[in-house]
Amino acid sequence: MNRPFFPGNGALVTRPVQSRADLAAFIGLPGRLHRDDPHWVEPLHAERRDHLSAKNPVFAHLDWQAWIAWSGATPVGRISAQVDRLHRQWHGPDTGHFGMLAAVDDPAVFEALLASAEHWLLERGARRITGPFSLTINQESGLLVEGFDRPPAVMMGHGQPWYGARIEALGYRPATDLLAYWMRTDELHFPPPLRRLMERWRDRVRIRPLDRRRFAAEMRLLRDIFNDAWADNWGFVPFTAEEFEALGDHLRLLVPDDLLYIAEVDGEPGAFIVALPNLNEAIAPLQGRLLPLGWLRLLWALKVRGLRTARVPLMGVRQAHQRSRLGSALALYLIEALKPPFVRRGLQALEMSWILEGNRGMRNILEHIGAYPYKRYRVYEKRL
Numbered sequence: 001m002n003r004p005f006f007p008g009n010g011a012l013v014t015r016p017v018q019s020r021a022d023l024a025a026f027i028g029l030p031g032r033l034h035r036d037d038p039h040w041v042e043p044l045h046a047e048r049r050d051h052l053s054a055k056n057p058v059f060a061h062l063d064w065q066a067w068i069a070w071s072g073a074t075p076v077g078r079i080s081a082q083v084d085r086l087h088r089q090w091h092g093p094d095t096g097h098f099g100m101l102a103a104v105d106d107p108a109v110f111e112a113l114l115a116s117a118e119h120w121l122l123e124r125g126a127r128r129i130t131g132p133f134s135l136t137i138n139q140e141s142g143l144l145v146e147g148f149d150r151p152p153a154v155m156m157g158h159g160q161p162w163y164g165a166r167i168e169a170l171g172y173r174p175a176t177d178l179l180a181y182w183m184r185t186d187e188l189h190f191p192p193p194l195r196r197l198m199e200r201w202r203d204r205v206r207i208r209p210l211d212r213r214r215f216a217a218e219m220r221l222l223r224d225i226f227n228d229a230w231a232d233n234w235g236f237v238p239f240t241a242e243e244f245e246a247l248g249d250h251l252r253l254l255v256p257d258d259l260l261y262i263a264e265v266d267g268e269p270g271a272f273i274v275a276l277p278n279l280n281e282a283i284a285p286l287q288g289r290l291l292p293l294g295w296l297r298l299l300w301a302l303k304v305r306g307l308r309t310a311r312v313p314l315m316g317v318r319q320a321h322q323r324s325r326l327g328s329a330l331a332l333y334l335i336e337a338l339k340p341p342f343v344r345r346g347l348q349a350l351e352m353s354w355i356l357e358g359n360r361g362m363r364n365i366l367e368h369i370g371a372y373p374y375k376r377y378r379v380y381e382k383r384l
Helices: 020-033 045-051 085-091 107-123 163-168 192-200 212-229 241-254 280-286 294-305 325-345 360-368
Strands: 012-016 062-071 074-084 095-103 128-131 143-146 173-184 205-209 260-265 268-277 309-317 349-356 372-383
Touching: 012 107, 020 045, 020 062, 020 074, 020 095, 062 085, 062 107, 074 085, 074 107, 085 095, 095 107, 095 163, 107 128, 107 163, 143 163, 163 372, 173 360, 192 325, 205 325, 212 241, 212 260, 212 268, 212 309, 241 268, 260 325, 268 325, 309 325, 325 360, 349 360, 349 372
Parallel strands: 095 128, 309 349
Antiparallel strands: 012 062, 062 074, 074 095, 128 372, 143 372, 173 349, 173 372, 205 260, 260 268, 268 309
């Protein structure tokens, strides 16, 4: 892959994002860096503006600042720094994060960007920094370190191959890896031992779709299951009610009824799965813009041509069932429930992401039914 560099006509300067013009440059920079990358998918600029605006309920507990590195009048890098008060409640009062990193392949640019983020975090009491998160672990997480030869799925990141080495040269070390698994619909299978496990619990487990007549209550239920299921995972931060309500607004519009299932054990909800059509297929040709005709192309891709892949961004099994055969069976039932609608809708493949590298239980399940890891995202850490 070519390494783009945009030579400026002046000294390297890092300045905070303060104006609308700064924000536009911040949002547009990754597209310039990836202009020769055939696998890059430019996020919709309008969606990125909303993500970084007061519309995002995460800002009820998160403070942040962004910077752009300039070489003369040319932007050559960007970064954000975040202090998440909810994260500090769970993991200590000295935590901080960086995110939204993008830069040309120049060590001076990386040094300037990370120095700006670290200084800002130090002033706010951070002594442990992790990232990248854009903006929290419940949004885009980790730095792509393997799998640059395939485009990212919806709400997953896609950086440049040199980022990891540049970050590590500044004292950052791997904290944990997050894996994305790929599974073809026609290769999904359940070997006899797994079938026997599933049959063992059939009379106690009911798989049902979302009840849209009770949508708000169903969203509260999914949030409760997710926060319980993930509470012991690395870096966990619970979804707030406001965040999950906003997420529910997107799910209502984007996820068909037959791509969201809840598993009940003896009548009690114990697990769920959400498959989101991979909107990046439709967004890729738009180069980040809905105007003047991008929205028509997007609607045509979604409603007429249809999409061919999907991603599972949300899945959870209550802790009461984890580390048990029943917990494994619940995950299998939910994945099995997706296959018929995938076939009906012409969805040919599914990304399961992200999965903690140390989650051997879930990884074993996926690898036994035909999935394989095809992308790796790394979270880095540093003591300040």
